[in-house]
Amino acid sequence: DSIVYRTVYDTEKEAQTVPADSPYHGKLIGKALEKYAIEDSIAKVFGSESLGRIADEGLQIHGGYGFTEEYPFAGFYRNTRIDRIYEGTNEINRQIITGYFLKKALLEELPIREKLRNVPGILKEIDDLYYGDLLRREKQSLELAKHLTMLVLHEAICKFGQAMRTEHQLMEIIADMLIHLYLVDSTLARVSQRNEKGMPIDIQKKIAQTLSSESMYQISTLAMKGITNLLVGDALKGSLEIVESFIRRMVIPRDLFTLKREIAEDIINKEEYNY
Numbered sequence: 001d002s003i004v005y006r007t008v009y010d011t012e013k014e015a016q017t018v019p020a021d022s023p024y025h026g027k028l029i030g031k032a033l034e035k036y037a038i039e040d041s042i043a044k045v046f047g048s049e050s051l052g053r054i055a056d057e058g059l060q061i062h063g064g065y066g067f068t069e070e071y072p073f074a075g076f077y078r079n080t081r082i083d084r085i086y087e088g089t090n091e092i093n094r095q096i097i098t099g100y101f102l103k104k105a106l107l108e109e110l111p112i113r114e115k116l117r118n119v120p121g122i123l124k125e126i127d128d129l130y131y132g133d134l135l136r137r138e139k140q141s142l143e144l145a146k147h148l149t150m151l152v153l154h155e156a157i158c159k160f161g162q163a164m165r166t167e168h169q170l171m172e173i174i175a176d177m178l179i180h181l182y183l184v185d186s187t188l189a190r191v192s193q194r195n196e197k198g199m200p201i202d203i204q205k206k207i208a209q210t211l212s213s214e215s216m217y218q219i220s221t222l223a224m225k226g227i228t229n230l231l232v233g234d235a236l237k238g239s240l241e242i243v244e245s246f247i248r249r250m251v252i253p254r255d256l257f258t259l260k261r262e263i264a265e266d267i268i269n270k271e272e273y274n275y
């Protein structure tokens with residue numbers, strides 16, 4: 001829910017900058033909403049797929065009873081399936097995520113060139129970043145993951161240019177990388193914000209550590225897939241070496257089994273999810 005609250009807040013704030021008496025009110029609201037098109041699509045895709053996974057796991061946990069209509073999970077399972085289809089199917093939303101990102105990259109609205117220029121440097125600098133910060137290891141991995149994503153995007157633009165928009169499988173890989181980046185970024189920001197306000201963060205920190213670790217595994221796999229499908233021969237060999245050096249540093253050494261058990265115990269004890 002860090003993604004949803006952040007995106008709704010940012011989108012609403014942007015919409016409120018539009019003067020109510022403007023003769024172009026509708027058009028300006030459209031422009032304001034468009035500013036967060038990437039984040040909105042990420043929230044839609046990630047939210048609906050998380051709900052689908054939870055309904056699936058919930059049904060499975062109940063075994064045969066989960067499948068029968070006597071218990072509620074069969075209904076949850078069926079009803080959540082539509083969320084991946086309406087409000088723009090998740091396939092189309094993934095095209096929107098990468099499409100808008102590509103547009104912003106080409107218009108230089110995002111500091112992509114800056115990140116790309118520093119691809120070799122970031123591996124050397126990373127140990128000195130976020131000194132003294134809460135969740136420092138996670139923030140360092142996120143920074144590396146951002147550079148790695150830009151590297152894959154750069155190779156994709158070099159190979160296909162604007163025609164990349166019709167390379168739907170590649171667009172999906174990059175969209176999934178961006179989804180994980182936004183997810184980790186939003187979660188780390190939420191925990192830091194709570195910490196600054198003096199609120200308890202014990203379990204929130206564990207959730208952020210677990211989620212960051214798992215996202216780093218996912219981003220690593222996606223980067224390998226992207227590069228392997230984009231390059232051949234010596235170019236592939238050289239790029240894979242760079243990707244592997246990123247992955248070695250991005251993977252966060254944490255005991256996820258214990259972390260997950262502790263999070264589950266807290267939810268069971270409180271009988272609610274309230275983080």
Ligand SMILES: Cc1cc2nc3c(=O)[nH]c(=O)nc-3n(C[C@H](O)[C@H](O)[C@H](O)COP(=O)(O)OP(=O)(O)OC[C@H]3O[C@@H](n4cnc5c(N)ncnc54)[C@H](O)[C@@H]3O)c2cc1C
Nearest residue numbers: 082084085086087088089090091092093094095168169172
């Ligand atoms: C219960 C329900 C409620 C609805 N409510 C509303 C509503 O309130 N308002 C409204 O406007 N609409 C509503 N819809 C319609 C809904 O938005 C559409 O079903 C949805 O946009 C998908 O369009 P489609 O069904 O024509 O599928 P299609 O566009 O035919 O797509 C079929 C499949 O192909 C995939 N696909 C298509 N293009 C690509 C591509 N380029 N790359 C990869 N995959 C692709 C799609 O993701 C999808 O999986 C509702 C639908 C349902 C079932």
